Amino acid sequence: MAATKDPRPCSIADALALVGEKYSLLVLREVCLGNGRFDQLVRNIGAPRDILATRLRRLVDAGILTKRVYSERPQRFEYRATPAGLELEPVLMTLKEWGDRHIRKGTDLPMAVEHGCGNELVPVVTCRACGGEVRHEDLTAHAQVPGWTVTGPSAA
Amino acid sequence: MAATKDPRPCSIADALALVGEKYSLLVLREVCLGNGRFDQLVRNIGAPRDILATRLRRLVDAGILTKRVYSERPQRFEYRATPAGLELEPVLMTLKEWGDRHIRKGTDLPMAVEHGCGNELVPVVTCRACGGEVRHEDLTAHAQVPGWTVTGPSAA
């Protein structure tokens, strides 16, 4: 008797359960920029200190950040992204590009990112197999869990 | 006297202010799958109905969704993604891929997406200028707002 009210099993939901809370992705942004200290995070994100402490614990537990000592006496810590955390950076860059275009409308961009090739980074999501840009009309989803179709729970 | 406690101006933060609330991106996932009706959203996302109603209003206001009538009598609505909404789908796909690898560890994936090229979609974020994959070590950020550096607010 599977509870019929369970939501769709989905890696997007799983990922958001880890990094979808308020401030979590901004923490990752700052850490990727190299700002891993508590006070920097508080200032640059604008989050309350205790909430930030909670988020940091969660992200460390999830294996997205690590807490490092950078000074023994006095004890001082710094958060850094693990490889898994760094692999979320492309998500952030894609989101930034969307915000640049749709919210800032391409003007007064507060931050530019330069790619190693020397140009300004404009991220494009592509298909590994064919290299083509990913666009909605080229995608077809297939649910692979019994009890679920793309449109919803099946009539069991 | 700029308030020194304002957070860093950033398109990522802007974007998350619109779509970063709980369930918002899951709404977009369902809508992109073609499930734009209220009850489908409730079932597939597992969100409380009132919260969902709030999110839908917000996403419509933000120009990410539109509300369409698909039946006059009785009045029935369907939510669809606007072009701006569809352009967030690559973000979702990238997030899904991250979740597939880091949370599901590549096993028991609940959903597969096929690309128009005939292969299973594995999204890769690339640089528009050079086509290379975006990786953390190739990125350099530059703050472009007076009062801010990459590391934090400048000393005025």
Next chain:
DNA sequence: CCAGTGAGTAGGAAATCTGGACCCACGATA
């Protein structure tokens, strides 16, 4: 008439968020 469906509202309890105050260890200043 009755049951069912789609799209919500209503209301109270539970959780989360907020801004600020506070703590502790240390180093620097005076």
Next chain:
DNA sequence: TATCGTGGGTCCAGATTTCCTACTCACTGG
């Protein structure tokens, strides 16, 4: 020595959100 400043937090009261269950309203189909 006393005091200040800094880094990294914790704790608290109050406001806001979110959750959950139930209810409404309009309509359809039998």
